[in-house]
Amino acid sequence: MLHFQKWKVILVGAIVLAGFIFAAPNLFPSSALQGLPSWVPHKQVNLGLDLQGGAHLLYRIDETELVDDWLDTIRGDVRETLRSNRIGYIDLEMNSADRSVSVRIRKPEDVDKAYSELRKLVAPVGNDVFGGFSGNDMDIAKSGDQITLTATEVGLNERISSAIQASIETIRRRVDAFGTTEPSIQREGRDRILVQVPGVSDVQRLKGLIGETGKLEFKLVDPSVNAAEIAMTKKVPPGDELLYSEDEPPIPYVLKDRVLVSGENLVDSQPGFDARNGEPVVNFRFDAAGAKRFGRATQDNVGLPFAIILDNKVISAPVIREPILGGSGQISGNFTVQEANDLSVLLRSGALPAKLSVIEERTVGASLGADSIDSGQKAAIAGMVLVVLFMFAAYGLFGAFANIALLVNVALIFAVLSLMGATLTLPGIAGIVLVIGIAVDANVLINERIREEIRAGKSPIAAVDSGYSRALIAIIDSNVTTLIAVLVLFWLGSGPVRGFAVTLTIGILASMFTAVTVTRMLVAAWLRWKRPKELPL
Structure with missing residues (x-):
């Protein structure tokens, strides 16, 4: 677990470097980036309505106008159908209140033929092949010499959805x-x-x-x-x-x-x-x-x-x-x-x-957005400082390795959001603050596992190797379960909820990468360099 092939080191280093490069434009105002060469990354995280105003x-949608247009179309289809089949008719009318179009057939012997031809105007809503059939868009009925086509509620809902x-x-x-x-x-x-x-x-x-x-x-x-x-x-x-x-x-x-x-x-x-x-x-x-x-x-x-x-x-x-x-x-x-x-x-x-x-109608002023950004920044910085202090106090040098991974984690989040052209909202900032708190969970599991191995009498290298190996399954399980819950939020939610889910998803994936790979690489490099007889943990 502590041996890294050269290509893996290069790949991890490239990912970390790319994260800092693509996150860096967010530290500067847009005006400062305009004069830079085109090959320099320019993409920044877009700020949402609650952060920059708007x-x-x-x-x-006007349902009455939609129904009237639909009935007018049905009336035109009825007229064209009867004319093309040389069927005489009178009193072709539409009734908006009943959502219907009625027509009287001139000759009694043409009523059945007219009914048969007009039935072809009725279309199914959904797809019965895949079990999605929910009814027809119109009902057709005849009474004496009069034929009436009535728009159904199912058809109206389908019409509204399309509109x-x-x-x-x-x-x-x-x-x-x-x-x-x-x-x-x-x-x-x-x-x-x-x-x-x-x-x-x-x-x-x-x-x-x-x-x-x-x-x-x-x-x-x-x-x-x-x-x-x-x-x-x-x-x-x-x-x-x-x-x-x-x-x-x-x-x-x-x-x-x-x-x-x-x-x-x-x-x-x-x-x-x-x-x-x-x-x-x-x-x-x-x-x-x-x-x-x-x-x-x-x-x-x-x-x-x-x-x-x-x-x-x-x-x-x-x-x-x-x-x-x-x-x-x-x-x-x-x-x-x-x-x-x-x-x-x-x-x-x-x-x-x-x-x-x-x-x-609501208008959010830019001053409110500036206050939101300032509050979000303060919350993120305060959260990160407290987490960093706790990790360093609890685990010493190994806590410092976790803090470096945390910094990489935040950079990767902003890099991915920038490349996606994502919009950051207040719930998105809340997601980032939450990621800061949970990003070190994996390192806590690893460090506690290493302590158990040391108490069991293993050497420093064996304790570290065993700690990472045995904590890996628990790390994957805990993050995957959280990820499932977040994906459900994204699937069922909308607007701010989705913004929260996006930042949290990116943060979870980035924390798994930094905890399992970046910190392990830092610890392995330190062990090869110092070859300690005891771990400062």
Whole structure:
């Protein structure tokens, strides 16, 4: 146990050296690292919301809007199914209160055929092959000449889960474009999303960027009506709709219902400046299908105004001067540079499946974060000093070896956290403080075992060798059981609990390495050098 091959010594030395090198950037401010060469390690542990301040936002997805969109999709599917099978129908309606879509079949002899075809719209939720089947997304029933499709609770839950997941990905793209580091975006409960963004100062801008649905549409303006009169009388002609701009006061527009092109066909959007007047604009580009539709729409409507609509608000309504056949264009609307940048982020990140509303908002100030960091540092330093003093007082030189291993342990923790790009929170600091306390447990077991071997009359080398050999199983068992509990915390926990579990897991693994390898190597080197007749233990 006390003999180390040369390659093992080199490997352990390299790991310890790498730990100190990659942990070192955390001792300096970020500004001091920017001027260093690129090959020098720069990665630091990111500080969480509770340490550097930031925004804590809890959103709820609009279930009513989600259901209405779903029912509208079902109604469209019913219409398409009946038309493709040449089945006549009347009274195709949707009922939001009952979450249902009903249709009456014109001919009684077509009812069974229509029912059979519409049943194909019903889809299972889950996977019955692996035992995950939990029901169908819709129930279908017929009564006389009427067929009704009703959204089930199982289907609604699946719809909400999909919408939450899609919203999380969209929010993540938007927050990443905001320029912050390590945001925490996760699901909370059935229909909520928790967003924590450390280090952000402009919370209102962040809320605007996240909360906008981002639904982009291009529609023709109806030039045959007076929008101001329609806005006063509210008598919108059939096939038209009344929308307003975001100006103060809002400008009314009467638009054709039909969407020429939607944001689903958008592949890129970037802020820029108009070459003619230097005003900020948003340049956009469609995919092949969107470019074809946009080109056809502008070619057929030269000289007519068309509106660019975002979340049912008219951004601008320019006149089509000439066909736009390249699949790209620009959106102008008296934007500031920041507004143009935010709009391009919204369009580039994609639309949210439904509206999100803020139900809880907290802002953590940087001063509170500074106090937390200071308290955490004091706790960690006090804990380490007390552990070091105890080990040295209890075991003398062997305690000093354990203290060196403890220092290596802390360096390895910060090195791994830095390389992972992990976020350190207050519970994470608590995990590190706890690791400091338990990291020397293995050395306590080893040292007490060596004392027993000395009392049994063994020589110093034999006592040390036997102590490490016999304590190894107990060390592994105790750390593995703790590790299992910590992994369960990580698996079932979320947010701060996971941060605590991550630092504690890294600390346990590092303590096993330092106790079993580093201290043993130090003791073996000292024994070969001193060859003592008695152990100072």
